Amino acid sequence: MAIRNFLFLGTILVAAMLGSSRADAHAVLLEKSVGDGARLAVAPAEIRLRFNESVTPVLVRVLDAQGHPMTTSDAVSEVDSTVILAMPKALPAGNYVFTYRVISADSHPVGGSFVFGLGDAAPEPGLDGLTAGSSHEMLWTRIASALQAIFYGGLLFAVGGALFQVIIARDDKVPRAERNFMLGAAAVASVAILAAIGVEGALSADVPLTDIVDPDIWRIGLQTSLSANAFVTIAGLAILSVGAIGWAQKFDRAVLLGGGLLAIVGITITGHAASASPAWLSAPVLGLHALCAAYWVGALVPLHRRIWKESVSVAAAQVRLFSSIALIVVAVLVVCGLVLAAVQVREFSALVTTDYGQRLLVKLLLVAVLLGCAAFNKFRFTPRLALGDTRVAMSLRRMIEVELALVVAIIVATALLGETTPPRALQEQAAEHLDMDMSVPGFSVATFAGNRIAVVDVSPARAGNNTLGVSLLDADGSLITPVQVTVFLSNPALGIEPSEHRAVAVSRGRYSVADAGFPTSGRWRVEIEVLVTDFEAANFSTEVPIP
């Protein structure tokens, strides 16, 4: 009966979380209104950055050659996916660095910088104020991981304690010691996740340790998706606490269970595991994974106490009930964990070759040891405890202590896993990076003739009809507008003679052949005859691979 209830609730949880979906890929800068290394005669009124998605600016400013900020945060505004920095009116001639740091939709900070000069100032070899060591990312990442581990621990013990009371103990009233432990765990988890909001803000803004007292840093943290996660989980833990204390009277067990489930739903809102595509699969599987982990972990502390305090027969009955349900729960836990791992890692080789994979291996190894301990307890100690063997009770308590130590190690390993980007997200970012700029979807190559650069892009770069674009630039990277562009496509290896195509101007400096035919796969030669002016020609020759 208990098992059936449990599975039923799990199904409801899965159903409730269907449809929560969020793409996980960092924002990418597409355009900037001032080029890197540009020399400007007069200061622009504003500098614009356009990203591939809406972003929240954290720190966008212009620094002078000594690293002093020339703009304040009031000068920063955003319209859709464009961030605008209003420039001060009287900016003296000299060299400047534009630096930006924004938060993308997946709550990850993205930043970069470029240099420009005003007036006749000579190019400077470097800007002293901006020398290295200015990043505090590592420190904040470590603090965030520590808080994450504390949060996971508190959450699992609180929710697991609730599951134990509802499913295994079924007492009228939660024993005082177990109640205090649950309340403590819930409080620790809540404080840790609240602190994590500030740390997330500090991580995004990349400020030194002491700036954590700055209200602006907390405001930035509140804008990240972590805050939604925090508030849902804290609400769940608060409800759970009401049930643990016994304020809900005869509804205590329903309140314990409801609060616990809500707290688990909270952690499926954000993070790498929750946001992996397909989200309809990842978020519920993550929730189920955490719920099963809570059942196991949360039972260890009350069982440890009860084996000592209760009569052997009562304790043995509870251990046996826990153990028989655990068989199914652990199976679900492991299957869910493997599904999440498969989604993130994708390929077996990534387990070894990527940082994420290696950290995951450490976790899996610890889990394997824990499973071994659990199996030993189940098949050796549990039957003997049922026979009333009191000496076995002591051994079982020792084993539970070992299990608890392993659980702490696994929780730390899980928190460290969150520090790294899984191979799955890396692949998606790579794919998005190529897809985002409509002008370069397939294959693009930069080729040269004299001091001219031609960027040749072929889309979709598959056998058949393609669009071939040509952008012509001078050595400074400025687009030039030629008189005429003619493209010849051939495949000497296949004996296919050149076909001639007249490219048409589609936008300033960009020419296109709409019906560039690459009938078969192979390496195709692309020759471009450019009449730069009526008196100057430039001939480019490059290759485009068609897979």
Next chain:
Amino acid sequence: MIARLSLIAMLLIPMAAWAQSAPPTIEIADAWARASVGSTGAVYLTIRNHGTTDDRLETVTTPVADQVQPHIDVDDGKVTRMMPLNAIDAKANSEEVLKPGGIHLMFTGLHGPLKSGTTIPVTLIFAHAGKIDLIVAVEKAGAMGPTQQGSSP
């Protein structure tokens, strides 16, 4: 007979020697990186092709970032657009300078900040010349060029 054989040998030996010890056709010079401010970084360098055949830079890898992709800044007079590139041609007997405002090797997902005064390993893979390992000096965040000129074959 012997004279004829030695004549053939004399003809063959220089050819064999030429085939074995062909000088490195691709030379990378003045490679440098800018100290990073955010999660992205950029490496600039000069590619010299001393050979008589065209080559092509196809892949760039580094252990210090999640991903490296060549980009070109295209300035149309109003905005600068960044176009990702899959390859950079290295034409026979010519030199291409990758510099700020033009083509650069963009690092995304840096594992840690690129600090001025340090070096980072970068591997370039050319279609014909194959793998070239570089140690790239990191310059200050506002640098527009390398402080030390030099080349690695």
